[in-house]
Amino acid sequence: MNTSRTARFAAALALGAGLALALTGCSPTEAEAPTPRAEATALEPAPVEATVAPEVPVVAAPAVGAVITDAEVAAAEAAGLGVYTTATGELVVIDPAAPAPQVILDEAAASGYGATAAPDDATREARTASLLGTGERAAEAGKRLVFVVAGGQYGQDGTIEKVLYAVVTSATELRAPGGNADTIEGATAIAQARIDAQPDPAIYEIVVLAS
Known part of the structure; x- marks a missing residue:
């Protein structure tokens, strides 16, 4: 009777130990520590080479x-x-x-205008065309010139009938009928009156070729 009880007790102990082992195997394991993430390293931008502008030669x-x-x-x-x-x-x-330089005055005189009026209308027109060309080139260089010249009144046959003094200019704003006078002073006064009527009279210069 004691032997049987002892055997049952031993069996119970073995069963308890086995159950404890089984329960131990099913218990959760300790949580593993998380693996630290590698921190991102900021990338430094590649150095940019400064562009050097080519030297522009200074022209005096x-x-x-x-x-x-x-x-x-x-x-x-x-x-x-x-x-x-x-x-x-x-x-x-x-x-x-500054006043009109000699190079312009020489070319104006080369037109043929001077103290003597043109003998005929065709010559007068040729002189006027040449003088207007000089005036236009002078205006492009910053000189707006008004010329007083010895002109005349011409008949139907083209020959001169009367000497008159006239205003010739490439400045269209100064052109108008009635630009002739009997004297150099009268023609100069006409030119000056037209200049004075402009917004900026100081930009014009009168050049007398008739004297």
């Missing part, structure tokens, strides 16, 4: 009266000077604020 302003090339025109104009193109195509530096 040419002197007044100098004959220059096309490459020097910008430097002259940047300095407030003008560039007069002669009838032969030369580029001459002028000062627009």
